[in-house]
Amino acid sequence: MSLSNILIFIGLALVSASLLKGSGRKPLLLIISILAIYWLQPATPIRNLDFWLPTLTIAISVFTWAYTRQEKGAVSKADQKTALLITSVILLISLTRYFFPLCCLTVTRPPEIFQIIVLIMLVVIITQTINHWISGNKNLIQTAVIKIIVLFIFLKTEVLALWLSTVLRNFTGQSVELATAFDIRWLGFSYVAFRLLHTLRDRMNNRLPETSLSNFITFIIFFPALTAGPIDKIQRFGKDLDDDFILNPNQILLAGKRIVIGIFMKFAIADSLAIFALNSTNHLETQSTIWMWVLTYAYAFRIFFDFAGYTQIAIGLGMLFGIQLPENFDQPYRKSNLTAFWNSWHMTLAQWFRGYFFNPLTRALRSRKVSIPVIILFGQLGTMVLLGLWHGITWNFVIWGLWHGIGLFIHNRWVEFTKSRPLISNQKVAESLGVLLTFHFVVLGWVWFALPDPSDAIHTFQVLFGGGA
Amino acid sequence: MNDNTSKTNLWRLLIKAVILFILFNLIFAFSSPQQILGKLSVYNSLVPGRERLPFGENPAEAYNLSLYNLEAMFSSHEISGIDKSENEFRVFLIGDSSTWGFYLENEDTLSNILNRSELETAEGKDIEFYNFGYPTISLTKDLMILDRVLEYQPNLIIWLVTLESFPYEKQIFTPLVQQNPEFVKPLIEQYSINIDPNSELFINETFWEKTIIGQRRQIADVLRLQFYAPLWAATGIDQYIPDEYKLRAEDLDPIDDYYGFAPPTLSRNDLAFDVMSAGIEHADQIPVLIVNEPIFVSQGENSDIRYDFFYPRWAYDSYRQLLATETEDNGWAYIDLWQAVDNTEFTNSAIHLSPEGSAQLADQLIPKILEIINN
Numbered sequence: 001m002s003l004s005n006i007l008i009f010i011g012l013a014l015v016s017a018s019l020l021k022g023s024g025r026k027p028l029l030l031i032i033s034i035l036a037i038y039w040l041q042p043a044t045p046i047r048n049l050d051f052w053l054p055t056l057t058i059a060i061s062v063f064t065w066a067y068t069r070q071e072k073g074a075v076s077k078a079d080q081k082t083a084l085l086i087t088s089v090i091l092l093i094s095l096t097r098y099f100f101p102l103c104c105l106t107v108t109r110p111p112e113i114f115q116i117i118v119l120i121m122l123v124v125i126i127t128q129t130i131n132h133w134i135s136g137n138k139n140l141i142q143t144a145v146i147k148i149i150v151l152f153i154f155l156k157t158e159v160l161a162l163w164l165s166t167v168l169r170n171f172t173g174q175s176v177e178l179a180t181a182f183d184i185r186w187l188g189f190s191y192v193a194f195r196l197l198h199t200l201r202d203r204m205n206n207r208l209p210e211t212s213l214s215n216f217i218t219f220i221i222f223f224p225a226l227t228a229g230p231i232d233k234i235q236r237f238g239k240d241l242d243d244d245f246i247l248n249p250n251q252i253l254l255a256g257k258r259i260v261i262g263i264f265m266k267f268a269i270a271d272s273l274a275i276f277a278l279n280s281t282n283h284l285e286t287q288s289t290i291w292m293w294v295l296t297y298a299y300a301f302r303i304f305f306d307f308a309g310y311t312q313i314a315i316g317l318g319m320l321f322g323i324q325l326p327e328n329f330d331q332p333y334r335k336s337n338l339t340a341f342w343n344s345w346h347m348t349l350a351q352w353f354r355g356y357f358f359n360p361l362t363r364a365l366r367s368r369k370v371s372i373p374v375i376i377l378f379g380q381l382g383t384m385v386l387l388g389l390w391h392g393i394t395w396n397f398v399i400w401g402l403w404h405g406i407g408l409f410i411h412n413r414w415v416e417f418t419k420s421r422p423l424i425s426n427q428k429v430a431e432s433l434g435v436l437l438t439f440h441f442v443v444l445g446w447v448w449f450a451l452p453d454p455s456d457a458i459h460t461f462q463v464l465f466g467g468g469a
Numbered sequence: 470m471n472d473n474t475s476k477t478n479l480w481r482l483l484i485k486a487v488i489l490f491i492l493f494n495l496i497f498a499f500s501s502p503q504q505i506l507g508k509l510s511v512y513n514s515l516v517p518g519r520e521r522l523p524f525g526e527n528p529a530e531a532y533n534l535s536l537y538n539l540e541a542m543f544s545s546h547e548i549s550g551i552d553k554s555e556n557e558f559r560v561f562l563i564g565d566s567s568t569w570g571f572y573l574e575n576e577d578t579l580s581n582i583l584n585r586s587e588l589e590t591a592e593g594k595d596i597e598f599y600n601f602g603y604p605t606i607s608l609t610k611d612l613m614i615l616d617r618v619l620e621y622q623p624n625l626i627i628w629l630v631t632l633e634s635f636p637y638e639k640q641i642f643t644p645l646v647q648q649n650p651e652f653v654k655p656l657i658e659q660y661s662i663n664i665d666p667n668s669e670l671f672i673n674e675t676f677w678e679k680t681i682i683g684q685r686r687q688i689a690d691v692l693r694l695q696f697y698a699p700l701w702a703a704t705g706i707d708q709y710i711p712d713e714y715k716l717r718a719e720d721l722d723p724i725d726d727y728y729g730f731a732p733p734t735l736s737r738n739d740l741a742f743d744v745m746s747a748g749i750e751h752a753d754q755i756p757v758l759i760v761n762e763p764i765f766v767s768q769g770e771n772s773d774i775r776y777d778f779f780y781p782r783w784a785y786d787s788y789r790q791l792l793a794t795e796t797e798d799n800g801w802a803y804i805d806l807w808q809a810v811d812n813t814e815f816t817n818s819a820i821h822l823s824p825e826g827s828a829q830l831a832d833q834l835i836p837k838i839l840e841i842i843n844n
Contacts, residue, residue: 248475248476249475249476249478249479250475250478250479252479253475253478253479253482256482272692272696273696275693275696275697275700276696276697276698276699276700276703281530282532282700282703282704285703285704285706286703286704288702288703291699291702291703291704292703294699294703295699295700295703298699
């Protein structure tokens, strides 16, 4: 999201709040979210993909909604109206093709309208099929989970993404020789996928209440949280949506404060640090230990201010629309151990993994009478490696995940070991040492994260510890 | 907090914010603190100073950028952080991109090659060379820099020139000059230089352009220069040098026109000798060595008409003649090194040198420098 995007969203929130006074807020929020995902979708070299990707996001969300319905059969009138509204907005966006470039929402001209109508019809048919044959069937919901994970793997694996790009280029008649793994830049899909998986898993565990199509789609594509989180839960989000909301001056003040802080963190601090933060080029050019540390620290703070800044903006924008998004960061670099760090860094993602992977895995292992340390080891390693892979299916993210998994395991064992024999009696000293150690463990972990090739990271470690080339 | 209190607070906040915003902009516009802000620099304190003036067309890869705040530029230069010792003899090099070292690492620039020679004066003082070249071609830009470097106590100034820096048309064409009229105009007026001080090419900012909003680009550039400091310190890189680039043109167009001047000769008044004269006069007691810098001499198509991409033969020959006469008549120290470098040692332009080319130029220049210093 750029600064102008944010300002326009603020303006939209204020205008809609003053015009609607509560009624019509939900459909308006849905419409704005749909428009936003088309507007924010970056350009791709594949023809019309910047239109098709947001459309697919909506289509997949609609399918998932159908999967998670509790009963088979016809949908309610309200949901039918929502479907009509979504269709109308998409068709309206597609009509900008005829005003292009005078008026446009998408980066490039939308495709021919008949193609869009065909796709919409296809989505309707598939949704109806799910509604009538699949809804409520937990075994078949499992297949939806698998499909989303497979799609996720395709997008995050370089070779598969390249193959997908080649296929799409073939389809559009574009040169396949120019295909790259970065052609398919699907706005917010990482977060969309996690929200979809959350609803499917909760449905399977009977924790998902019946949700209207409107609430469901708004939850999945809620624009402030689309690109960088936080990852909310639909149960909580739905309550905010259903509550009456009238924007009052106090909320504007609070939201404004969050947005201003977020803008400063992201655009002033993070973007400035990005100029000299560690990256795949400058680490090779730096042979001095001290400066390599400076670059690495800069990366650590840059990633924090970037991410936390976006979260502040998302929370602030959410407040203007009556949605209280969950907090995502709580001074993570001031935590005295790695477990506390992961309870305060990208909290909603960590909670997601804890809820949908770590807890089920450890429960399963416990039932097989595996020893506690082994359960913790497997649980931590598995969770953190998956968390790494979520950023991209490459070795550097695997190693980053292992780094943190091992760190968490060691911390867990350390806590057990020192429970009855504390090594440092002075609590303040122990706390300070813990902060210093944890911070540097995390900072060094970012080296794996920042550099795409593990050999680059090894070179960087060599320089960091005085063994430059 | 009830709604009414919140509403009042919101309005208060907005009004305060607007008032402060207007106030800060007005104060900024009235005080024009850009040059003072430019002096606030992390260079020479947190990080070493740069060895040449900031210039960069591709900041993300060059770790350097072009900006027009002279104070910020000089504050980032190593000269601002070095106190002159009793035993130091300071030599400043001014000139265009070839002096700055386009497509040359810092260690291969003319000033650094000269430094590696570890020259000493007859009295045993260490001769230290400093690079003040800047990659645009204009004697007036050089004059502006010369004026600025005098405060750093040079003992000798070496002014590398080429014909392309002489046409009046070129004098205030460079953005660095256009953006700094407050430094250039007084020099034009003081030395009655044949350049219109009221030219529209000079950027004379309106009041609104002097506000923070109007100056946001310039302020951002000064800040970005500071943020590139760690990368400069970490890597020593201040220029993006591609692995491959297009070499200077060998085959040339058969054009013998030069800035509207036609053969057979240029006249003295066609070239900005008054700017050069002003520079030497402005340097006062500090000797200035004029160097006609090397050029590439093409052997390709139409090389009978032109020496290279820049110069028709007649114009360049005429210029050399005029420059020799002018320096001799005025008693200026001068050396013509137009063919001091092998043709193979020019890189992407007819004046840009390879490391070996710079070394060849330094070899030719050193005896003349020592001659001036020791006489």
